[in-house]
Amino acid sequence: MPAFIKAPGPTRPSYRLVLIWHGTGYGNRDYVAERIRSMMEKPSDDPERLELPPDVLLVVSDSHVQRYPDLLDKVEAFLASDPAHPTFTPAALVGWSGGSYGLSKAVGLEDSGVWRDHRSSPLGFPRVLYADPSPGAPALQAPTDPRVHIWYQPDNWRGSNSALGPKLQRVAEKWGTQATLVPYIASEDRGPDKTPRSSHNRILDMTIRAAVPGPAVTARPVPPAPLPRPQARVEPQPDTATRLPPPVPPPLPSLLPVAPAPPLEAAVDWKILAGAGIGLVLLLALKGP
Numbered sequence: 001m002p003a004f005i006k007a008p009g010p011t012r013p014s015y016r017l018v019l020i021w022h023g024t025g026y027g028n029r030d031y032v033a034e035r036i037r038s039m040m041e042k043p044s045d046d047p048e049r050l051e052l053p054p055d056v057l058l059v060v061s062d063s064h065v066q067r068y069p070d071l072l073d074k075v076e077a078f079l080a081s082d083p084a085h086p087t088f089t090p091a092a093l094v095g096w097s098g099g100s101y102g103l104s105k106a107v108g109l110e111d112s113g114v115w116r117d118h119r120s121s122p123l124g125f126p127r128v129l130y131a132d133p134s135p136g137a138p139a140l141q142a143p144t145d146p147r148v149h150i151w152y153q154p155d156n157w158r159g160s161n162s163a164l165g166p167k168l169q170r171v172a173e174k175w176g177t178q179a180t181l182v183p184y185i186a187s188e189d190r191g192p193d194k195t196p197r198s199s200h201n202r203i204l205d206m207t208i209r210a211a212v213p214g215p216a217v218t219a220r221p222v223p224p225a226p227l228p229r230p231q232a233r234v235e236p237q238p239d240t241a242t243r244l245p246p247p248v249p250p251p252l253p254s255l256l257p258v259a260p261a262p263p264l265e266a267a268v269d270w271k272i273l274a275g276a277g278i279g280l281v282l283l284l285a286l287k288g289p
Contacts, residue, residue: 002074003033003060007040007052011084015057016091018211019071019125021106023097024064027204032096033060035201036208048205053215057088058208064099068106068122090125092211096204100133100140107139131207132156132182132200135167143175150179151207156200182206 006015022032036058039050052058061071079086095103107122122128130150133140140150152172154165172179185198 002062002066002071002078003029004078005033005036005040005052005058005060006056007054009054011082011086012055013084014087014089015055015079016053016213017075017088018056018058018092018094019061019068019075019106020058020094020208020211021061021064021066021096021099021102023099023204025098027097027099027201029060029062032204035204036060039205039208050205050209050212052212056091056212058212061099061102063102064097065102065105091213092127092129093122093125094129094131094207094211095133095137096131096207097200098134100130100137103128103130104137104139107145127211129207129211132203133168133171135164135171140171141174143178146178148175148178149210150175151182151203151210152179153182153184153199153203155184156203 020032022029036050039048040052042049057075059071059075062074075088079088093103093106095101107128126147127149128145128147130137130140130148130152132152133150139145150172152168154169154172157163157165157168172181182199182203185202
């Protein structure tokens with residue numbers, strides 16, 4: 001049975017799902033689940049504390065190579081057993097150490113037609129994260145998935161696994177900026193083969209913290225806009241620069257009495273006519289017959 005880890009509190013209507021494939025040897029399901037819970041219990045001021053939002057569900061696989069459809073079936077059965085029947089949305093896929101094989105098989109079957117819908121397909125998970133992976137995982141050989149990020153330290157692979165260190169380095173070089181080298185930490189935290197485990201485990205911790213999405217953002221209701229105040233009506237004013245002058249009205253008729261025109265004979269000057277006649281007679285006399 002996978003390990004299901006969520007924050008204390010009431011059931012949420014929907015969970016953001018993080019699937020984790022554990023490692024081999026000591027790094028089994030119980031070890032990974034206990035390590036996650038210990039991170040959640042660290043003091044609030046500890047930088048290594050894991051803040052798990054109440055709507056995030058972490059699921060640690062049964063085995064390091066568990067098939068994705070089988071793991072998803074158990075997730076859905078777990079959610080269906082809750083009286084509230086919560087749903088899930090994809091958040092991240094994680095493979096640690098030898099668990100990179102289980103994750104690699106999951107993302108390598110995306111086009112095989114075994115998925116029921118896009119939501120339940122590995123395609124629906126926006127992030128695919130590898131924690132100090134075993135370099136032989138098939139999906140790691142070709143850097144074609146933009147969702148992938150790898151945290152690694154080749155020196156963690158020592159003893160009987162020493163040949164894997166150089167292979168992991170070559171894999172990381174293929175992924176370029178999608179791979180991050182983590183500083184090596186030597187300590188007394190040793191496994192059964194007497195090789196240091198500190199860096200290997202710390203990479204698991206930082207990958208889990210990176211996989212956990214932040215708190216869900218709830219949109220605040222927007223208050224309605226105030227109604228516009230009635231504005232006083234402003235009459236349009238013509239442009240005085242281009243306004244034509246008003247037309248000049250015709251003059252009103254005069255109300256004063258008008259003197260009548262003088263008679264024609266009163267207007268003739270007889271002296272002028274007499275002088276003109278005398279002049280004409282003299283002119284004819286001078287010319288003669």
